Amino acid sequence: VPAPGPRTRARLTHLWETPEDLRGWLGTVDHKKLGKRYLMTAFAFLLVGGIEAVLIRLQLARADQTLFTAEQYNQIFTLHGVTMIFWYAQPILTGFGVYLIPLMIGARDLAYPRLNAFGYWTFLLSGLFLYASPFLGQSPHAGWFAYVPYSTGKFSPGLGLDFYALSLIFLTISTTSGAVNFIVTILRHRAPGMAISKMPLFMYSSLTVSVSVIFSLPPLTAACTFLLLDRQWSFRFYDTLYGGSTVLWQHLFWFFGHPWVYIIFLPATGMISMLLPVFARRPIVGYPWVAAATVLTGVVGFAVWVHHMFAVGITHLGMSFFSAASMTISVFTAVQVFSWVATLWKGRLVLTSSMLFALGFLALLVVGGLNGIVTAVIPVDWQLHDTHFVVAHLHYVLVGANVFPVFAGFYFWLPKVTGRLMNERLGKLSFWAMFIGFNLTFFPMHILGALGMPRRIFTYSQSQGWETLNLVASVGAGVLTLGVLLSVINFLWSVKKGARAGENPWNADGLEWSASSPPEPYGSVHLPAVQTRYPLWDDHDEEHDPRHERILDGGRYTFTTSALDARPWAIAEMPAASLAPVVGALVLTAVFAGLLAKNLWVAGGALLLALATNAYWAWPKVRKVPEPPLEPEHHEEDKRNPLVTELDPGRGKWGMGCLIATEAMLFVALFFAYFYLGPFPTEKAPKLHLVLPMLGVLLLSSGVLHYGERQVKKHADRRARAALAVTLLLGLVFVALQVVEFRNKLQELTPQMNAYGSIIYTITSFHAAHLLVGLLMLGFVLVLPRLHAAEKPPHHPYKSAALYWHFVDVVWVFIVTFLYILPNLHK
């Protein structure tokens, strides 16, 4: 059979390319285009945050400086921290992932392309939402962690902290959607043969942080929601006079915050594990250990949050546990460092700009790791807490382990993205300026911290003896900025005038280097099959596909493979460009603007529009496989024998599983808050006479829906629909009972009365909101055209909606047990 020629390429291009008009630009779902947008937008945020950093250093360069007032300085360092940590450090890695993951694993796109587009637009709009605050003179000013009580309405009036809380909640939607996409893509769409023992290490880090995102972001959402409710609606979560707790914020924030450190660090280490062996000209030493250490960092990362709170006043035993976990986690980073060093030791080094940035990362990571261990020792931490030592530590970790790998990644992968090589001389100059500038800026801060200079002070007096070191740090910031600008110039120059890169300019091993530079809209003509960890180094022949098993040009198709061994299982059909994601993101912006203005009509109206957009998005479209531009002739070239022929009907199920996991974590955070704020003085234990029947109604509804699921499997369309209708009816009965329960309860307790009222109403309202979403899902499935259309049963929307409904019911079981039955037992 002859190799496929121009006709196959033209057909694939026609299937996968996005129209070059405004509609195409707004509606594109191409991971390469969206990846580039992520990278550019996040880099723009890096530049904005960098300008803020320069302003901070200008203010601190000399004693008694008066460039800014204390309030202005607070706003600048808050925006700097928030921008760098939330809108640069993680999204830039998402950008690399969005662009590279499908190419690295041999898929044609991410699992959910429209969700990917939605994630990008929400990321962009949430950032613009935050940056509307300085233009309104209402910037947040309480640091990137916004500790209460300073951030509550009493001490920080105005809209600044509302902007903070709302923009973070907005951003979590983008981050979570990205994580879901990565998890499902990596687990279900790897090239045939790419078992978990052969995945690129970047996949391990991306998968680990995506799972971490799913479980770490809900506590942040809970904390920010509590803050907003306290500030705007006079709830009492953080008001100690009414039974609230200020430490609750710290627990929730750092339960998110420490895994977040790994979320912005691990993908960067994954990038280093990909590019360092290429420039050491040998496979990485200890692949299995590096992969396992990456996963374990994600796991243990959830058990170290209290080390940010050693100065708060925790039990000694509790502190010891968290200190031990903090020491344990250093083992995993050490394993990775030793593996990189061994790879360098046994390799033949090629000192490109990318490699220099990788080596710089290694040096800075070791310093950042070691001074991190210093602060994990409790008595030392008590001395150094809230001093510039901590500023030095966090910048060694975050800049050293994020910015340097990101620049290494830019110099390594941009030739693939743009098709042009960057200038090596300028790249090396940029590296040295950044490396020297960085150390000049942040190393003196260790000494300043040991001398007692606190963080977050806007000026200091000459008599304190901190001026020289601060001046050195400020000069260093200038050198660092120069280094960054040299790379920006290099990039702009190379896009126009750089030498052509070719497919594989570095003689690298990964699958992404088998595509053209820049890649075609469809990636490779033949979806690759993988035999080894280093396909391009180990006699890889992607074109060896004599039966044309891996071309898949009958539609926008890619393979679905099994999670562990990547055995081909089905064909996944990918959606084409759509305006629904950008419209959905815009409507969500209106929801958040309404909440900011406390205008519930605007917020509610926009929410309804968002639901309508969602329904349009999910409504099954008639599959229009576009006609190929050239009529297929009866020619050998057009013979296809795909590895698998079945269409994958259940891709949404995995996404729904991830959604339920993150929602479950949200309720765990809410229950944690309930128990943390308790025990409550319960003179009157909550009444059970309504909630127990409500429990019965929900359990019955789950039973009926389960019966319906079984009928779907049996193709009993009518009975399945009837079960769905009965479930809906029971759900509505529950809503009616919930309204009565609220009305009764409000007679004796309001959310503003005390922390107990606040948490009780918040938990039950969150559940009610989830229940309404569940009802909408069931209603949507009920009106879907056919229960089992062309796909084979079971009908997957039915299954997904049922899964969500069962989850909502299980949550109610916990609510009744914790909030109603337990207080009655203690009566």
Next chain:
Amino acid sequence: MTRSPTEVERASGVSRRQLWLGLILPTAAWAGHGMLGTLVALLSCKQFGIAERSAPAFTRPILFGLSLVALGVVVFSVVSSLRILRRITGSSQPVGQQGHQREEFMAMAAVFFSVTFAFGIALNAVPVLVLANVCEGTR
């Protein structure tokens, strides 16, 4: 010559469940030890120790016992993962190709998980032995 997953499983007699257990057991032992330890300390100190600001006599033995049980579980996990690894790899593995087969990779990861969590649990047990009052700081 690469062997298919089923061939490897058949040849070594190691089931997929055993491989997963090697990863999950030490993780669960470490997490369970941490959570149960914290819970026991909190409950017993709040219930019995807070008035006199000293730990009840049974708190320390319970915590120590928990550590021993958790350590026992991970030591069992270390031994069984090493056995499984040997059964899968045999002695003919060429250097540099370790963990190439998915089963071998999982077995190696299980050894790593078990050893590091044994270290983690041992570290967690140290404060129980050395703190003068395990209830210190309870409010």
